[in-house]
Structures are given as structure tokens and as C-alpha cells.
Amino acid sequence: MELSSQIKTALADPDRKILLMTHIVLGYPSLETNRRVIEQMVANGVDLIEMQIPFSEPMADGPVIVKANQEAIERGITVRRCLDFAREMTATHAIPFLFMTYYNIIFKFGVEEFFREAKEIGIRGFIIPDLPPEEGEDFFAQSRRYGIAAILIYAPTSTPERMRELARYSRGFIYCAARKGVTGKQTDFDASFNDYMRTCRENTDLPLAVGFGISSKEDVDYLTGKADIAVIGTRTIKLVEEQGVAAVGPFIAGLR
Amino acid sequence: MNKPGYYGEWGGAFIPEVLYQTFCELNEAFQKAKADPAFWQEYLSLMSTYSCRPTPLTHAENLSRHFGGAQIFIKREDLNHTGAHKANNVMGQGLLVKRMGKTRVIAETGAGQHGVATATMAAKFGFACTIYMGEEDVQRQRPNVFWMEKLGSTVVPVTSGSKTLKDAINEAFRDWVTRMDDTHYVMGTVCGPHPFPEMVAWFQSIIGREACGQIKQQFGRQPSRVYACVGGGSNAMGIFQGFLDNPAVELVGVEAGGKGLDSGMHASRLAAKDGSPGVAQGYKTMFLQNSDGQMMDTHSVAAGLDYVGVSPILTDLWQQKRVRFSAATDAEVMAALDLTMKKEGIIPALESAHAFVQAFKEAGEMGRDEAIIINMSGRGDKDIFTIAHAFNDPSWKEFIKKKGIEYGA
Ligand SMILES: Cc1ncc(COP(=O)(O)O)c(C=O)c1O
Numbered sequence: 001m002e003l004s005s006q007i008k009t010a011l012a013d014p015d016r017k018i019l020l021m022t023h024i025v026l027g028y029p030s031l032e033t034n035r036r037v038i039e040q041m042v043a044n045g046v047d048l049i050e051m052q053i054p055f056s057e058p059m060a061d062g063p064v065i066v067k068a069n070q071e072a073i074e075r076g077i078t079v080r081r082c083l084d085f086a087r088e089m090t091a092t093h094a095i096p097f098l099f100m101t102y103y104n105i106i107f108k109f110g111v112e113e114f115f116r117e118a119k120e121i122g123i124r125g126f127i128i129p130d131l132p133p134e135e136g137e138d139f140f141a142q143s144r145r146y147g148i149a150a151i152l153i154y155a156p157t158s159t160p161e162r163m164r165e166l167a168r169y170s171r172g173f174i175y176c177a178a179r180k181g182v183t184g185k186q187t188d189f190d191a192s193f194n195d196y197m198r199t200c201r202e203n204t205d206l207p208l209a210v211g212f213g214i215s216s217k218e219d220v221d222y223l224t225g226k227a228d229i230a231v232i233g234t235r236t237i238k239l240v241e242e243q244g245v246a247a248v249g250p251f252i253a254g255l256r
Numbered sequence: 257m258n259k260p261g262y263y264g265e266w267g268g269a270f271i272p273e274v275l276y277q278t279f280c281e282l283n284e285a286f287q288k289a290k291a292d293p294a295f296w297q298e299y300l301s302l303m304s305t306y307s308c309r310p311t312p313l314t315h316a317e318n319l320s321r322h323f324g325g326a327q328i329f330i331k332r333e334d335l336n337h338t339g340a341h342k343a344n345n346v347m348g349q350g351l352l353v354k355r356m357g358k359t360r361v362i363a364e365t366g367a368g369q370h371g372v373a374t375a376t377m378a379a380k381f382g383f384a385c386t387i388y389m390g391e392e393d394v395q396r397q398r399p400n401v402f403w404m405e406k407l408g409s410t411v412v413p414v415t416s417g418s419k420t421l422k423d424a425i426n427e428a429f430r431d432w433v434t435r436m437d438d439t440h441y442v443m444g445t446v447c448g449p450h451p452f453p454e455m456v457a458w459f460q461s462i463i464g465r466e467a468c469g470q471i472k473q474q475f476g477r478q479p480s481r482v483y484a485c486v487g488g489g490s491n492a493m494g495i496f497q498g499f500l501d502n503p504a505v506e507l508v509g510v511e512a513g514g515k516g517l518d519s520g521m522h523a524s525r526l527a528a529k530d531g532s533p534g535v536a537q538g539y540k541t542m543f544l545q546n547s548d549g550q551m552m553d554t555h556s557v558a559a560g561l562d563y564v565g566v567s568p569i570l571t572d573l574w575q576q577k578r579v580r581f582s583a584a585t586d587a588e589v590m591a592a593l594d595l596t597m598k599k600e601g602i603i604p605a606l607e608s609a610h611a612f613v614q615a616f617k618e619a620g621e622m623g624r625d626e627a628i629i630i631n632m633s634g635r636g637d638k639d640i641f642t643i644a645h646a647f648n649d650p651s652w653k654e655f656i657k658k659k660g661i662e663y664g665a
Contacts, residue, residue: 054550055549055550056417056550056551057417057422057426057536057537057551058426059272059426059429059430059537059538060272060430060433062430063416066416067416070416070417073550078548079548079549102536103270103535104534104535104536104543104545104549105548105549107533107534107535107549108532108534108545108547108548108549109548109549129272129273130270130271130272130535130538131270132269132270132271132273132276134269135268135269135270152273153272153273153274154273155272155273155274155276156274157273157274157275157276157277157278157436158273158274158276158277159277162276162277166273177273177274180274180433180434180435180436181274181430181433181434182430182433182434
């Protein structure tokens with residue numbers, strides 16, 4: 001099933017008013033830890049997982065994810081090992097897996113070669129924060145050809161016209177950055193956020209994911225009814241750093 | 257390819273969505289200013305009253321005699337306010353910021369020259385100012401950190417990545433995506449997403465416009481060759497633009513050869529074989545990166561040249577074979593610096609000294625009736641600690657030791 005339809009079907013379940021997507025930095029602190037974290041996430045009801053292939057220049061990320069990218073690379077993660085690990089995950093777990101990375105990783109690999117292998121692995125979508133549609137002709141063509149969703153980002157600075165333009169290119173869902181800035185910092189959910197979500201909804205038929213600073217059950221409750229997917233990124237990375245892998249399951253289970 | 261912001265296949269604007277609107281506004285403001293002759297007049301007037309434009313073209317008679325070949329002329333960008341060509345770009349962007357009505361500026365800096373220039377501009381125009389600088393560069397360019405802070409700017413040492421220029425650029429972008437409404441990012445070189453390469457090249461073109469007229473007046477003809485060091489490429493693009501349309505003038509860019517092109521410890525993206533096409537820091541160019549696309553650690557004695565990428569405009573000119581690229585090693589740079597000081601009483605910045613190295617290698621083989629121009633992008637005062645250390649200067653060491661004792665170290 002196409003990713004957006006699959007998301008809409010999942011949301012039809014009255015027990016699933018909002019879906020959860022989590023973020024993993026591959027190779028941080030190790031692939032073995034990633035494996036155990038993903039296992040706990042899936043067992044505790046996570047609906048989608050975005051796996052970040054580390055890049056040395058993660059311009060859109062905040063300090064926690066920047067450090068994770070850097071250490072993963074220092075510890076020897078490679079694009080090849082990320083792909084092999086992804087193959088294992090899609091074979092082990094039934095939920096949709098996405099890749100998040102920066103464009104240079106795909107560009108260096110070869111755009112078409114990357115899509116071909118991602119298709120083979122069973123990756124369902126790509127999130128590339130530094131690739132606007134204006135620069136991604138080849139990328140978006142391959143995305144349609146291979147049927148892997150190119151997931152575009154809305155920002156609070158996007159005008160309604162711009163949102164409609166982005167929606168023409170996006171597939172699967174739209175990733176709404178909850179606020180300006182980089183990943184990691186807490187987001188204030190206030191009246192202007194509600195206006196923003198309303199504008200997002202008015203300018204696409206795709207499901208809406210909301211990320212940046214989502215870290216608690218209160219946040220997820222707040223988003224329920226406004227967004228279709230809550231994205232937990234930095235929080236679980238910090239949780240593993242501070243309390244170890246075993247803390248992930250209970251944390252995820254307590255979110256919804 | 258005719259896409260705006262592309263030079264051949266290089267350039268573009270690989271920006272996160274949150275900055276899309278900001279770039280639309282910046283493009284519009286810049287194109288309006290560029291089309292307005294009054295803006296350039298305002299710029300010229302500012303540069304002739306606040307900085308020292310036009311900067312002189314100095315005939316280096318002793319060096320010319322020493323090598324016995326081409327007449328060596330030096331374009332004196334060191335005589336700008338704050339001691340480098342960086343002022344040209346910064347004051348231009350400052351005027352643009354005023355037009356856009358923003359109140360805060362941020363910048364990255366490597367050698368600290370761009371940071372100091374931005375700090376002076378912010379002080380003069382009344383903008384708040386934050387400068388991002390790699391922790392390694394904070395250490396090796398300490399005098400400039402002092403001046404930035406005294407000028408009222410906040411200097412933020414960047415500890416991520418390789419702790420040099422590219423990491424300072426990432427951090428400046430992270431600031432900008434958080435606060436674009438009142439803040440302009442004063443990019444320091446002809447790199448980054450469109451329109452920065454075009455904009456910075458336009459402001460720096462003042463160097464080439466002057467040099468082209470000055471050499472005609474002093475030497476009667478155009479030079480055979482023009483040399484410039486290349487970090488991001490702004491001083492090189494600045495002077496090259498005065499001669500680009502004259503195919504008889506050979507243009508030579510000199511990159512940081514560090515400990516040698518075979519050592520893996522250099523910052524030669526075009527002169528060495530180690531560079532490859534990539535997309536990072538918002539633009540497409542030749543980067544020093546591994547086969548996965550991870551940026552590599554670069555090395556140069558000159559902080560301002562210690563950078564993984566290079567201007568998309570220069571990469572295009574290199575591909576077209578319009579600009580020839582070479583590299584100078586750290587050791588060669590110290591020797592050229594020493595010679596220039598002794599023969600001419602001129603102290604080039606470590607960055608600029610790279611251009612001198614290549615010119616010195618070639619001048620002797622050229623005719624006495626030929627001229628060459630070296631773009632001296634900045635003065636060496638900021639490098640006093642690094643140069644004193646490299647010369648292992650005994651009286652300087654003694655002085656530092658005494659100061660240490662005075663401060664209770
Ligand atoms: C004196 C001087 N020359 C050259 C450079 C290199 O920059 P670019 O290649 O943009 O001229 C710098 C950069 O900090 C500098 O301070």
C-alpha cells in the first residue's frame with residue numbers, strides 16, 4: 001500500500017488517534033544499540049521509524065543529534081553498513097522504515113543507485129532537509145520511478161502558496177517543523193502553533209507529522225487531533241544516553 | 257545550465273525550507289541594489305571614507321630585481337580598514353542590511369579577519385553582532401578574538417566537527433534558522449547558497465576594477481599573470497573580475513598545500529587530486545571528502561584557507577581552464593613571508609603569502625618587460641603568534657614568558 005494510504009488506514013483504528021514516529025541515528029552509539037532500541041520501539045507500538053544516515057555537516061540539527069552524527073562517524077559507521085543494517089531491520093519488523101539524511105550522502109552514492117538499493121531493502125520514504133524541490137529534479141524523478149516517498153518539510157515561515165507548491169512534490173506525508181530553529185529544543189505549543197497547524201492542514205491532503213521538541217505524553221496529547229504523526233527525535237537519544245536502552249520501552253509505552 | 261545561481265554545474269541553493277522565504281527576500285533586495293547605480297555610489301563613497309579605497313598598487317622593485325624577471329606589482333588589500341579585503345564584502349552587505357531593515361548580523365570566521373570586519377560594520381551601523389569561530393581558530397587567531405569582543409560582538413567558539421571554518425559556517429546557519437526575522441547572515445566568502453557567491457563577488461569586484469586601471473596607468477599595459485590565494489575564493493574572485501574578459505591575462509589561484517599535496521594534510525580542493533563533486537553548506541562544488549561524502553579534516557598554517565569547499569564560480573572557471581590552480585606548502589609560505597618583509601618592508605597575512613609563493617616560483621622565468629600582480633589580501637599582524645612560533649623567535653618567547661609570569665601563569 002502507498003505510504004499515505006497506509007497511514008490513513010492506521011489512523012482509522014479508534015485506538016490510534018495519532019501515530020508515533022521515532023528517530024534513530026545509525027551507528028550511535030552503535031548499530032547493536034540501535035538494534036535493541038528499535039526492537040523496544042516496535043514492541044511498544046511505534047508506527048514508523050526514521051533512520052538517520054550520519055553526515056559530517058548536519059546543518060539542520062541541534063547539539064544532541066550533531067554530536068550523535070559526529071561520534072557515529074568517528075566510530076566507523078559507513079553508508080554501506082547503514083544500508084545493510086536497514087535491510088536487516090525491514091526484514092525483522094513490519095512497520096515502515098524511512099531514511100533521513102543530507103543530500104550529499106545520496107549524491108555521492110549516486111541518486112539512482114541509492115533509490116534502487118533502498119527499494120530493494122524496502123525503505124518507504126526519504127527525508128532530506130537540505131534538498132528543496134528546486135534543486136532535486138533528479139531526486140524527485142527517481143522517487144516517483146521507484147515509488148519511495150519523498151517527504152517534504154513545512155516550516156512556520158512557509159507561506160500558503162509555498163506549502164501548496166511543496167505538497168505537489170511531497171508523497172507519504174508532510175513533516176511539519178513545529179518551530180524555527182534546529183532539532184532538540186523544547187517547543188512552546190501556543191496559539192500561533194495552532195494557526196500554523198491549521199494553515200498546514202488547509203494546504204495539503206497528505207497526513208501531517210509534527211517534529212522538533214516533542215518529548216512527553218503531554219506533547220503527544222496536545223498534538224492529537226491536530227497532527228497525524230508525532231515525531232520523537234532527540235528525546236530518545238538522550239534517554240538512551242542517560243538511562244540506557246531498557247528505558248526506551250516504558251517511555252514509548254507511556255506516550256499514548 | 258541556465259538555472260539562477262549556477263555556474264556551469266556548480267552552485268545552487270541547497271537550503272532548508274525554514275529559510276526559503278528569507279532567501280526570496282534576500283535575492284530581491286540584492287537584485288534591486290545591484291540594479292540601482294545609487295547603491296554602488298553609496299558603497300564607493302563609504303569605502304573611500306571609512307576604509308582606504310582605492311587601495312594602492314605597489315611596484316615591488318626589490319623583489320622584481322631579486323628574481324630578475326617579471327615586474328612584480330602588489331595590490332594592497334592590507335591597507336583596507338581592519339587589514340584585509342574582507343571589509344569590501346562586509347561594508348557592502350552592511351548597506352544591504354540597512355536597506356532590508358534588519359537589526360542583527362551574524363558571521364562565521366576562520367582567520368578572524370571577516371569576523372573583525374563584521375564587528376566594525378556592526379558597531380558603525382548599530383547592529384547587534386554574533387561571530388561563530390572554530391575553537392581551533394580561536395586559539396590560533398587570538399588577537400582578532402580580542403578585537404571582536406572589544407568592538408562589542410559576541411564570539412562563540414564552535415566545538416563541533418573539525419572546529420574550523422566549515423563548522424563555524426554550520427553553526428552560523430543554525431543560528432540563522434532560529435532567528436531569521438531580524439538577523440542577516442553576513443557570509444564571508446564567495447561560497448554558500450545563491451545569492452551569496454554572486455553577492456560577495458560583486459562587492460569584491462572593486463579590487464579588480466581598481467587594479468585593472470592602476471596597472472595600465474603605472475605599467476602602460478595589462479599584466480601577464482594575476483595571483484591570488486584561495487580559501488573560499490573571495491579575494492581571488494575580486495581581483496580576477498578585473499581581468500576575466502581579457503584572455504591574454506593568465507589567472508592563478510593558490511590553495512593551501514599544508515604539509516604537501518601527498519600528505520593528506522592540506523586544503524587543496526582543485527590543485528590536488530583529492531577533491532570531488534559534492535553538496536554541502538548549501539551549495540555544490542568540489543569538496544575534500546571521502547567516498548561516503550563525509551567531509552575530511554583539512555590543514556593549513558593559514559586559518560583563512562583551511563576549508564573543505566571552494567567557490568562554485570572558481571570551480572567553474574577551473575573546469576573551463578580559465579583559472580589555473582596551484583598550491584603552496586606551509587614551509588614555502590614562511591619563506592616567502594620572510595623574503596617579502598626583508599625586501600619590501602611589507603608584511604603579508606599567512607593566507608596572502610600563498611599567492612606570493614607561486615608568483616615567486618614563476619617571476620624569474622618571465623621577461624622583464626612583463627608584469628604580474630599579486631593580490632595581497634591582508635596584512636600579517638593578526639598572525640603574530642603563529643609567525644613568531646614558526647620562526648621560533650627567541651626574544652618573542654622571552655616576552656611571552658614574562659607576560660605569563662605577570663599574569664600569574
Ligand atoms: C587575509 C585573508 N586572505 C584570504 C582569506 C581567504 O578567503 P578568500 O579566499 O575568500 O579570499 C582570508 C580569510 O579569512 C583572509 O583573512
